[in-house]
Amino acid sequence: MYIDQLWEEEKEKRIDQRQMLALLLQQILLFLNRNCLKSEHVGHHNAGPVWINQVLDYIELNLENELELNNLAKIAAVSPAHFSRVFKKLIGMNVTEYITTKRIIMAKNLLQEQKENIALIAEQCGFNSMPHFYRTFKRLTSVTPAAYRSSFAK
Numbered sequence: 001m002y003i004d005q006l007w008e009e010e011k012e013k014r015i016d017q018r019q020m021l022a023l024l025l026q027q028i029l030l031f032l033n034r035n036c037l038k039s040e041h042v043g044h045h046n047a048g049p050v051w052i053n054q055v056l057d058y059i060e061l062n063l064e065n066e067l068e069l070n071n072l073a074k075i076a077a078v079s080p081a082h083f084s085r086v087f088k089k090l091i092g093m094n095v096t097e098y099i100t101t102k103r104i105i106m107a108k109n110l111l112q113e114q115k116e117n118i119a120l121i122a123e124q125c126g127f128n129s130m131p132h133f134y135r136t137f138k139r140l141t142s143v144t145p146a147a148y149r150s151s152f153a154k
Contacts, residue, residue, distance in 0.1 A: 048090040051076035111149040
């Protein structure tokens with residue numbers, strides 16, 4: 001499915017193509033991470049130190065909450081600099097990118113599955129500001145949340 005989406009996006013040659021291709025690649029990485037690296041952890045991670053798995057599980061279960069680097073490093077019992085370095089090396093993106101990507105994927109799922117108000121969905125996904133949610137969603141998906149939802153209302 002993701003490969004087909006990549007192919008379609010490549011054929012369309014839109015102005016925002018790079019952003020969409022980057023999002024699709026992030027989705028592929030997350031899909032592979034969740035489904036191909038099975039373990040007993042919520043996030044299905046088994047590479048790297050134990051604290052990475054614990055933090056990934058914590059992020060997965062707390063996307064609606066404030067997730068700051070210092071707090072995540074404290075949960076891992078490592079320094080923020082070490083945390084950032086190891087996280088980027090093992091996950092392939094920095095902590096902020098990872099959390100944002102996870103939140104947008106969660107928002108996309110909720111927009112498809114629920115009829116809740118978009119502001120409520122944004123809040124459930126950890127976005128405290130509607131303008132920030134709209135900008136981030138559009139930057140990563142090339143459409144607004146409302147347009148994304150309406151594309152599934154057929």
